Amino acid sequence: MFDQQRINALPIQRPNASAAAPVLQGLKVVDFTHFVAGPLATMTLADFGADVIKIEAPVRGDDFRHYPTVDPEIPAQGGPFLWTNRNKKSLALDLKSEAGIQVVRELIAQADVLVENFSSGVMERFGLDPETCARINPKLIYCSVSAYGREGPYADRLGFDPIVQAESGFISMNGYADRQGVRTGAAIMDTATAMTATNAILLALIARARDGVGQRVEVALLDTAILMTGFGAMQHLTTGYEPQRNGNVSPDTCPSGVFMAQDKPFYINCGNDKIYQRLFEQVLDRSDLAHDPVLSQRVNRLRERELLFKIMDEAFSAQPWSHWAPKLRAANVPHGQVKTLSEALTSDEVRSRDLVTRIPHPVKGWIPNIASPIRMSRTPAVASQAAPAVGAQSEEVLREVLGYDEERIAALREAGAFGVLDGVSA
Template sequence: MFNQQSINALPVHQSTPGTGAPALQGLRVVDFTHFIAGPLATQNLADFGASVVKVEAPERGDDFRHYPTVDPEIPAQGGPFLWANRNKQSLGLDMKSEAGLAVAKELIAQADVLVENFSSGVMDRFGLDYATCAKLNPRLVYCSISAYGREGASADRLGFDPIAQAESGFISMNGYNDRQGVRTGAAVMDVATAMSATNAILLALMARNRDGVGQKVEVALFDTAIVMTGYGAMQHLTTGHEPRRNGNVSPDTCPSGVFESKDKPFYINCGNDKIFQRLFEQVLARPDLANDPVLSQRAKRLEHRERIFQVMNEAFAKQPWSHWAPLLRAANVPHGQVRTLGEALASDEARSRGLVTRIAHPVKGWIPNIANPLRLERTPCVPPKAAPAVGQHTQAVLRDALGYDDARIARLEAEGAFGAAAAAQSQKAAA
């Protein structure tokens, strides 16, 4: 059950006015995606004005709709689904029926972009592989998101975010050295893959603007996960050494890590010698250490980490966070309180950036909204609309996008294009 009292306390979303049309206004996207990476990619397009039609199975829809927390008043619009499917239209279509597949092909024929993240072979079985779709629409940008790519020995494997974290080496780099590595709680590989897919689609559209031809675009979760290991990958390739798990400290800079004030934990990141000197001279009042001929050198500090941390921990424990925060800020030392998620969402930083608001919902009245992080001054995000119910826009899409009249829609309904329940209802009405 959603906490409606807390939701109603959030500020109402205020859209930023732009001087130009939305950046992707007029772009038509057919969205065959589910779960996280695919829907987040198409949501990025929708946020900037693209018309995104989410094609999903009638009645149940995308399985991600049912991930908790789910409110009984909107059982197919759980929190995770609402997070990843803003500003879209839902078309409930039975792709296993000939009538439903024919509708999908008509949508593809007039679309600019198709995005899919089915298991390998599914689009082929529907007869919606890239080669077939390109014949229907040579200008189509066809984006395929998968676990390991659509070709090669692993093309048939299912893969989810934690598997990509494990197989890419990402887990081996995170956690503490005296125990197994740990995954991130957040689906960072899915989110990064979504961002990569968005970029790839936009690049393909730029190329199409130049030569008028679409193309196939492919983004793999595993490929993205390798990139997400950061510069550690290149450090390994240039030295042969495997990265160690370092917990909250940095293997490259010192002092960087979590420290405890009298009442709250916080993180400090000393990325260079000048930051170290400002920290010890202006914050900790230890000019002797700030200008120490050994400790003032980054590489040498790594060798004396335990000594440095001991001095810092003893000093920080004497005063509350309210004492240290302004000193760290004045000294321009990168720092931040270690917050819970709730504290972060309610923070002054989140509030000042308008990141967490509420938007209208036809059933609940209001639901929370987390803003798109991309900020364009002249062509900003469009005003956010709540993620749709299953098949909420079926009639509108058929009429407005494809120009179907009542009689044609009724025939498709009877033929099972919109699922067995809709067909049965149509037959009952006809009788």
């Protein structure tokens, strides 16, 4: 059950003050995506004005609709689904019916972009493979998001975020040295893959603007996960070094890690010698250590980490966070309180960026909304619309986008294009 009292306390999303047309206005996207990586990519396009039509199975829709938390008043719009599907239209079609496939073909004929993240082979079984769709619409940008790519010996493998975290080496790099590596709690590979897919689609659109020709775009979770191992991958390739698990301590800089004030944990990152000097001189009042000929050098501090941490732990534990935070900020030392998610979402920093607000919902009244991280001065994101119910815009799409009349819609219903309920066409 959604906590409506908590939601209603959020600030209302501010109206878009820009008079300019959204940057992607007029772009038509046929969206066959589900779960996270695909839907987040198409949502970014929708956030900036693209007309995104989400194709879903009748009744149940995207399986991600049913991930917790789910409110009984809107059982197919759980929190995770609302997070990945705002600003879209839902068209419920039975893709196992020829009538449903025909509707999709007509949408593809006038679309700019198609995005899918089915298992390999599914779109081919529907007769919607890239080659067929290119014949329908040579200008189409056809984006496939998969785990291991659409070609090669591993194209048939299913894969989710934690699987590619494991297989990319990412898990082996994270956690503490005395135990198994750990995955991130957030679906970081799905999220990064979504961002990559959005970039790829926009690049393909720029290429099409030059020569008028569409192309196939492919983004794989594994490819993204290898990138997300960071510079550790290049360290290994150039030297053979195998990144170790260091917990919250940096293997490259010192002192960097989590420390405890009298009441709260916080993170400090001394990325260079000057930051170290400001920390010890201006925050800890230890000019002797700030300018020590040995400790003032980064490489030496890595060897003396235990000594430095002992000194810092003793000093920081003597005062509350309210004492240390302003001193660290005044000294321009990178720092941050280790917050719970609740603390983060209600923090002054998040509030100052209007990152968490509430937007209207036709059933609940209001639901939370997390703003796009992309800020554009002239063509900002459009005002957020809540993610749709399954098939909420089916008739709107059929009438306004495809120009179907009542007779055509009735015929499609009779043919099972919209699914079958209890032996009767929906």
